[in-house]
Amino acid sequence: MRDRFTRKSRTTRGSIPKHMRREVYRRDDRVCVYCGVECRAEELTIDHLIPLALDGLDEMTNWATCCRACNERKAAQPLEEFLDSLAMPVEELPVYGDPVIDNPAIPKQLRLLRRRIFDRIRRGKLAVSGKDAQKKLEKVYRRDLWETADGKLLEAEFPSLPGQVRAVIPEIRSIAKSKREFLLLVELAKSALTRSLIGSVLTGDIDVEARVRSMRKRERQHAMRKRLAQALRRFERAVRVTPPE
Numbered sequence: 475m476r477d478r479f480t481r482k483s484r485t486t487r488g489s490i491p492k493h494m495r496r497e498v499y500r501r502d503d504r505v506c507v508y509c510g511v512e513c514r515a516e517e518l519t520i521d522h523l524i525p526l527a528l529d530g531l532d533e534m535t536n537w538a539t540c541c542r543a544c545n546e547r548k549a550a551q552p553l554e555e556f557l558d559s560l561a562m563p564v565e566e567l568p569v570y571g572d573p574v575i576d577n578p579a580i581p582k583q584l585r586l587l588r589r590r591i592f593d594r595i596r597r598g599k600l601a602v603s604g605k606d607a608q609k610k611l612e613k614v615y616r617r618d619l620w621e622t623a624d625g626k627l628l629e630a631e632f633p634s635l636p637g638q639v640r641a642v643i644p645e646i647r648s649i650a651k652s653k654r655e656f657l658l659l660v661e662l663a664k665s666a667l668t669r670s671l672i673g674s675v676l677t678g679d680i681d682v683e684a685r686v687r688s689m690r691k692r693e694r695q696h697a698m699r700k701r702l703a704q705a706l707r708r709f710e711r712a713v714r715v716t717p718p719e
């Protein structure tokens with residue numbers, strides 16, 4: 475979910491680029507999420523679990539491989555209604571492309587917490603849709619997070635960090651390979667624009683600092699370049715104040 479923190483929705487709703495379609499089919503082994511049949515090429519479609527007409531997200535987390543027949547039967551029905559007709563529990567539907575749910579380095583309790591939010595949305599019990607869907611989802615996640623033992627620990631450990639930054643500490647921990655990287659990722663988390671890089675562009679298998687420095691030089695988008703430069707400056711100050719061992 476690349477736009478998780480920037481709240482930008484894709485501009486051309488409903489037209490999923492070819493390479494992303496291929497990724498979804500590969501991810502799902504070309505098996506229809508509803509009937510379990512392996513699709514031939516001409517039967518392959520992508521279903522928006524929560525229909526676009528009902529303000530579903532046009533995002534990885536809301537896309538699933540679906541055979542043509544199931545897609546036609548489902549049409550614009552609410553997801554929970556269609557699942558009821560199949561006697562399929564919502565918990566059986568996968569959540570893909572979420573940076574927390576499938577990340578084994580994040581405490582299981584938090585992954586389940588987030589999973590339950592998706593289930594609530596899919597059951598129509600939680601209205602998270604439209605332009606600000608991402609923002610609302612993260613808000614609900616944070617509200618639930620502070621009620622958990624892990625959330626309370628984070629609050630005690632990082633009392634001076636804003637909640638939006640504190641909430642992504644488990645993700646930052648799963649990426650950072652050193653204290654330096656940790657400090658840099660925390661600074662990046664302070665702006666929604668650079669926070670969106672965490673877990674999407676900046677992952678555990680790259681040299682985070684080198685990537686951020688090269689992005690600051692090469693990035694075309696002015697706002698992003700500016701935020702990267704600001705985060706790097708704060709990071710350098712933080713390193714001077716508390717040199718990482």
Ligand SMILES: [Zn+2]
Pocket residue numbers: 506507508509510511540541542543544545
């Ligand atoms: Zn099917």
